Amino acid sequence: MSKPTSGPFEKTPGWLDWYEGPSKPAFQVPPGSVDAHCHVFGPGGTFPYAPERKYTPCDASREQLFALRDHLGFARNVVVQATCHGADNRAMVDALQAAGGRARGVATVKRGVTDEELQNLHAAGVRGVRFNFVKRLVDFTPRDELMEIASRIHKLGWHVVIYFEAVDLPELWDFFTALPTTVVVDHMGRPDVTQPLDGPEFELFVKFMREHPNVWSKVSCPERLSVSGPQALNGEQNAYRDVVPFARKIVETFPDRVLWGTDWPHPNLKGHMPDDGLLVDFIPHIAPTAELQRKLLVDNPMRLYWPEESAGKA
Numbered sequence: 001m002s003k004p005t006s007g008p009f010e011k012t013p014g015w016l017d018w019y020e021g022p023s024k025p026a027f028q029v030p031p032g033s034v035d036a037h038c039h040v041f042g043p044g045g046t047f048p049y050a051p052e053r054k055y056t057p058c059d060a061s062r063e064q065l066f067a068l069r070d071h072l073g074f075a076r077n078v079v080v081q082a083t084c085h086g087a088d089n090r091a092m093v094d095a096l097q098a099a100g101g102r103a104r105g106v107a108t109v110k111r112g113v114t115d116e117e118l119q120n121l122h123a124a125g126v127r128g129v130r131f132n133f134v135k136r137l138v139d140f141t142p143r144d145e146l147m148e149i150a151s152r153i154h155k156l157g158w159h160v161v162i163y164f165e166a167v168d169l170p171e172l173w174d175f176f177t178a179l180p181t182t183v184v185v186d187h188m189g190r191p192d193v194t195q196p197l198d199g200p201e202f203e204l205f206v207k208f209m210r211e212h213p214n215v216w217s218k219v220s221c222p223e224r225l226s227v228s229g230p231q232a233l234n235g236e237q238n239a240y241r242d243v244v245p246f247a248r249k250i251v252e253t254f255p256d257r258v259l260w261g262t263d264w265p266h267p268n269l270k271g272h273m274p275d276d277g278l279l280v281d282f283i284p285h286i287a288p289t290a291e292l293q294r295k296l297l298v299d300n301p302m303r304l305y306w307p308e309e310s311a312g313k314a
C-alpha cells in the first residue's frame with residue numbers, strides 16, 4: 001500500500017496514521033467476505049473535510065482502501081460515511097462508484113435531503129444512513145429529525161446504523177426501539193470490557209438484541225475497546241483478549257445478525273494503530289467455527305447489502 005498523506009488540511013495534533021505494510025493474515029477469510037465497516041477520508045484536496053468536523057484525519061483514499069481489501073483477502077467493502085465529512089457524502093459515493101459493484105455505502109443525511117438526492121445515493125450503492133450519538137464526534141440532532149429521516153429511508157429498503165456509548169443505551173432505548181427499519185449497531189455499542197460479561201451494562205445490550213430481532217451488531221473495533229491488550233502489532237496472534245468474550249457472546253448468541261469490519265483507517269485511535277492483518281487474525285477468536293465465520297463475513301453482509309445476489313440462499 002502507498003503511504004498515508006495529508007493534503008491542504010492540517011491533521012489533528014497527535015493524529016495516528018493508518019498502518020503501512022499490514023501483514024498477510026494467518027486466518028484466511030472465506031471466499032466472498034465483506035469488510036462491512038470501513039471509511040475513506042478525502043483525499044482532502046479533492047473532497048474537503050466538513051467545516052463542522054471534530055477531527056481532521058490523514059487522507060485515506062479509495063485506492064488505498066481497495067488495496068487493503070485485496071491484501072487481506074476480502075471481496076467487498078461497506079464504506080461508512082465518516083463524521084469528518086459531515087453530511088457531504090461525495091468521497092464515500094466516489095469510492096462506491098469506483099468499486100465496480102464491490103462496495104455498498106452508509107450515508108449521513110440531513111432532514112432537508114431531497115427524494116432525488118436519496119435516489120441518487122441509492123443508485124450509487126448506499127443502503128443505509130448513520131445516526132451518531134457519540135458526543136466527541138458530532139453535535140446533537142433532534143430525535144424527531146432522525147425519526148423523520150428513518151421513515152423516509154425505510155421506504156427505500158435501507159437500514160439505520162447507530163453509534164453510541166454503552167452508558168447511553170438506557171437513555172436512547174426508547175428512540176432505538178421505535179425505529180422502523182433494521183438497526184445496525186456500530187462496534188457492539190462500545191461496551192466497557194472491564195465490567196463483567198454478565199454485568200448489567202452488557203446484559204442490557206444483549207437484551208436489546210434479544211428482544212428486538214431487527215437489531216444487528218458489528219463485532220468490530222477490539223482495538224478501541226480493549227483496555228489490557230495486547231495490541232495487534234508485531235505478529236501478536238492473541239490480541240485484545242479482554243474483548244474476545246464480549247464479541248464471541250454476540251456472535252454465538254445472534255449468529256445471523258452480526259457483521260465484521262476492519263474500521264480502517266481507524267479514526268481517533270490514541271495509543272496505537274493496529275496492523276490490519278492481525279485484526280483479521282482476531283476473527284477466529286470471536287467466531288470459532290467455519291459456519292460462524294461464513295455467516296459473519298459472507299452470508300449476513302450479503303443479505304443486508306446485496307440481497308439481490310443472496311436471495312434464496314440460507
Ligand SMILES: O=C(O)c1cc(C(=O)O)oc(=O)c1
Pocket residue numbers: 081082083084137186224263267268
Ligand atoms: O470512535 C471513533 O472515533 C469513530 C469515528 C468514526 C467517524 O468519525 O465516522 O467512525 C467510527 O466508526 C469510529
